[in-house]
Amino acid sequence: MIEIKDVRKSFGLLEVIRGVSLTVRKGEVVSIIGSSGSGKSTLLMCINGLEMIQAGRITVDGTEVHARSTDLNHLDTLRLLSAEGMTMIVVTHEIAFAREVSHRVAFLQSGQIHEIGSPEQVIGNPQRPETAEFLRAVL
Numbered sequence: 001m002i003e004i005k006d007v008r009k010s011f012g013l014l015e016v017i018r019g020v021s022l023t024v025r026k027g028e029v030v031s032i033i034g035s036s037g038s039g040k041s042t043l044l045m046c047i048n049g050l051e052m053i054q055a056g057r058i059t060v061d062g063t064e065v066h067a068r069s070t071d072l073n074h075l076d077t078l079r080l081l082s083a084e085g086m087t088m089i090v091v092t093h094e095i096a097f098a099r100e101v102s103h104r105v106a107f108l109q110s111g112q113i114h115e116i117g118s119p120e121q122v123i124g125n126p127q128r129p130e131t132a133e134f135l136r137a138v139l
Ligand SMILES: Nc1ncnc2c1ncn2[C@@H]1O[C@H](COP(=O)(O)OP(=O)(O)O)[C@@H](O)[C@H]1O
Pocket: 011, 014, 016, 034, 035, 036, 037, 038, 039, 040, 041, 042, 043
């Protein structure tokens, strides 16, 4: 299980993750979608312990994730993820893929989860105008 609570991440004065909370159950697949610059990659780096966070908490199977400044390459990251089982957070621009494989989809905007729900809800029938606008642009 991956638990993300009130996480904030800044680069200098620029706060790019602004209070993200998300719990991913064991075996659950959550896709994160959103425009370029919304913070998807940064959030993933924080979850993988590759970037330090300024506030909040991230735990994987109850163990707190700490940023590692050196020596964690992509292969190690993939090993960590596969050791976690099938629990997955996926960042993708492939909306059809996200719809197919995800239990939940989170639409990220300006470092915040703007809308989250089942693929049918978020991709099929978005409630927020910003989500609908993003989907119109990429689909
Ligand atoms: N290492 C960094 N130093 C400074 N700013 C960064 C760095 N990485 C990302 N950013 C900024 O953080 C914001 C989010 O970027 P990013 O997480 O790459 O978004 P996405 O993956 O959704 O395109 C952008 O404004 C980007 O310019």
